Amino acid sequence: MSNAVEPAAESREADSERSIHAQDPSRAEASSIHLPAVAVEEDGSSGEHRPPLPPRPTRLESYRKPSNLAPQPSARPSLQSTATTAISRPDIHIQTRYEQSGEKHPTSRQLTPVTKPWTGWGSIRRLKMQDGDESASIRSYAPTIGTGGDVESLFGDVTGHEHTSSWNILSGQLEETGLEQPDASQDEEILQNFDQEFDELDLLDPGTNNEEELAGRWKSKRKHFLILSSAGKPIYNRHGDDNLISGYLGIVQTIISFYENAQDQLQGFTAGGARFVIMSQGPLYLVAISKLGESDSQLRVQLEALYMQILSTLTLPNLTHMFSNRPSTDLRRPLRGTEPLLSALADSFTRGSAPTLFSALECLKMRKSHREVINNTLLQKRCESLLYGLVVAGGRLVSVVRPRRHSLHPSDLQLIFNMLFEAEGIKAGGGENWIPLCLPGFNKNGYLYMYVSFMDENEQENSDKRSGASRQDEVAVLLISASKESFYDLRDMRDAIVEELERNGGMEVIRNAVRKGRFTATDIVPGTVLQHFIYKSRPNVQFTMPSFEPHFTTLLARRKLHSIYHNLHAVVHAKNAHLKVHHCISRESVSLAWITPLFELYCVAGPKANRNALAQNANKVVQWAHREEERIFIIGGAV
Numbered sequence: 001m002s003n004a005v006e007p008a009a010e011s012r013e014a015d016s017e018r019s020i021h022a023q024d025p026s027r028a029e030a031s032s033i034h035l036p037a038v039a040v041e042e043d044g045s046s047g048e049h050r051p052p053l054p055p056r057p058t059r060l061e062s063y064r065k066p067s068n069l070a071p072q073p074s075a076r077p078s079l080q081s082t083a084t085t086a087i088s089r090p091d092i093h094i095q096t097r098y099e100q101s102g103e104k105h106p107t108s109r110q111l112t113p114v115t116k117p118w119t120g121w122g123s124i125r126r127l128k129m130q131d132g133d134e135s136a137s138i139r140s141y142a143p144t145i146g147t148g149g150d151v152e153s154l155f156g157d158v159t160g161h162e163h164t165s166s167w168n169i170l171s172g173q174l175e176e177t178g179l180e181q182p183d184a185s186q187d188e189e190i191l192q193n194f195d196q197e198f199d200e201l202d203l204l205d206p207g208t209n210n211e212e213e214l215a216g217r218w219k220s221k222r223k224h225f226l227i228l229s230s231a232g233k234p235i236y237n238r239h240g241d242d243n244l245i246s247g248y249l250g251i252v253q254t255i256i257s258f259y260e261n262a263q264d265q266l267q268g269f270t271a272g273g274a275r276f277v278i279m280s281q282g283p284l285y286l287v288a289i290s291k292l293g294e295s296d297s298q299l300r301v302q303l304e305a306l307y308m309q310i311l312s313t314l315t316l317p318n319l320t321h322m323f324s325n326r327p328s329t330d331l332r333r334p335l336r337g338t339e340p341l342l343s344a345l346a347d348s349f350t351r352g353s354a355p356t357l358f359s360a361l362e363c364l365k366m367r368k369s370h371r372e373v374i375n376n377t378l379l380q381k382r383c384e385s386l387l388y389g390l391v392v393a394g395g396r397l398v399s400v401v402r403p404r405r406h407s408l409h410p411s412d413l414q415l416i417f418n419m420l421f422e423a424e425g426i427k428a429g430g431g432e433n434w435i436p437l438c439l440p441g442f443n444k445n446g447y448l449y450m451y452v453s454f455m456d457e458n459e460q461e462n463s464d465k466r467s468g469a470s471r472q473d474e475v476a477v478l479l480i481s482a483s484k485e486s487f488y489d490l491r492d493m494r495d496a497i498v499e500e501l502e503r504n505g506g507m508e509v510i511r512n513a514v515r516k517g518r519f520t521a522t523d524i525v526p527g528t529v530l531q532h533f534i535y536k537s538r539p540n541v542q543f544t545m546p547s548f549e550p551h552f553t554t555l556l557a558r559r560k561l562h563s564i565y566h567n568l569h570a571v572v573h574a575k576n577a578h579l580k581v582h583h584c585i586s587r588e589s590v591s592l593a594w595i596t597p598l599f600e601l602y603c604v605a606g607p608k609a610n611r612n613a614l615a616q617n618a619n620k621v622v623q624w625a626h627r628e629e630e631r632i633f634i635i636g637g638a639v
Helices: 002-020 027-041 088-091 165-177 185-190 213-221 242-261 296-314 315-324 339-351 354-358 368-380 411-421 458-467 487-503 506-516 554-573 611-627
Strands: 124-126 136-137 223-231 236-237 268-272 274-281 284-290 388-393 396-401 433-436 447-452 473-481 530-537 543-545 581-585 590-595 599-605
Touching: 136 315, 213 242, 223 242, 223 296, 223 339, 223 368, 236 242, 242 274, 242 284, 242 315, 242 411, 242 581, 274 296, 284 354, 284 611, 296 315, 296 339, 296 354, 296 554, 315 411, 339 411, 339 447, 339 554, 354 411, 354 487, 354 554, 368 396, 388 411, 388 487, 388 506, 411 611, 447 487, 473 487, 487 506, 530 611, 554 581, 554 590, 554 599, 590 611, 599 611
Parallel strands: none
Antiparallel strands: 124 136, 136 581, 223 236, 223 284, 268 274, 274 284, 388 396, 388 473, 433 447, 447 473, 530 543, 530 599, 581 590, 590 599
16 A cells, blocks of 8 residues: 555655746745646646746745734734834834934834724834934824815824824823933034134234144134135135135045046035035035034035025126136136125025025015005016016015016025125115126026115114114115116116105005014914924915014024924935924924925924924914915015
């Protein structure tokens, strides 16, 4: 009996061997996939030899289902401490601040199986910092408004149904983890004596041997901007003279050239606790050195603005022509006199510039009917040679008249505002100025001509002496033309505009709005926990924000506030980010970023702010902005 069985067994082994094509015995379990092919052969339809089997996956084990694992019903979701392949919204959208730099950090988290539509808050991830400190953040994901839709609740049903299973699980996690905050001592050390950041350095004097002292003070600066030519010629540096930093410029130029020779464009690197970001624009190298924790993309936008400031003086064809004829051209001579404009722009980045960070404009808040009166005045008094007409007050846009299907780029307006309200040259020249200017966002190949007039100059100066008002409270009329012969036409238009605005009350409306200043967060939401917020309308490329008072009155406090906004912006706009809502907790503040196709909201509250109150107040800000949209933004402008 045993002899009869053995040949049959050998035959089955040979068949099995042929069917799996000498695969590893551990994979023989998957041979059942090809049973239909064997059956066809036995019927005689496929010939004597079996067809070749398709290539097998490298890891069949990942597709196997353990036979001893059966789903067990549960009355409530249970936390899983082991690996899981369940897919949920927190899994898809979770991102840490370290991921954008490519670093890998261990995390420990607990996921809840999705048994019903997810309406609660996201999971908590506790991150171990490199220096041993811990931080925690809460990511929240909820449906947001789509294009053309109504404003929905920020966290869906979270604030209305706080006793869902997801909410209870999150609350338990919050109580257990304690949400320990990162140590802010490092940031405090970086920002120590920040008010001295803008002090000018003395010139290098070989006779007094002060090079070592000046080099130490130069290195203590939190931010530097360097511009040099591809030949290594210095063009601009924010701190220190050329003799002091010539060695550093040589090192930078050598590093950049090394990578270019290897056909590898150097984007940036980190050294000495500072981030170096490099941008190459034709014959120019622009370098940003920052210890303030800004992302590469944010620093690159700032370098782009400095490059646009150079183009506004030279135009792109002139710049290209100079270096094509002579690569070692010293660009400091044609740029002589523009150093205050470059320094004012660089200092605004160091202090914190919301228009640059969000690439948007801020408008002066006023009634829609009042703005229409000003718009109609500009249209009625418009001359033939006018291209753009603007009324600017307090560093904010009041009204604009523009050609049809043309609008001013935010970067161009930033250059104009920097020239008017930050640098000293324009206002020092008197009440009216005639300035040839290239607006790179409009046309980087040619010049436009801008007539600038400050309204009620004598009255404004007397008022400033009495009240100590800053230049940010000044009102100006800007008229831009493509014709360099249009000075007198634009001056006559300015006189007619001022006369009409005085007659119809538009000028008084502007003065009252400037004197009133920005609204406060408590004006929007009485009793709010919010200390500050920035709301950006994405379709209009404009933003609004409350006054910095009373929480951010000092230079250091405002720099810390802008650092929070930089961190929020970097997280939600990272290339690999899918975040819609980002909630962050630190020792000094609780902050929130909320992104939709129609708006971006960034808000900051105190360190003890309740998360429910933060969510509700943020939602009220969005509802307020939706109601007041035609007051806080310029919709379309005068065409």
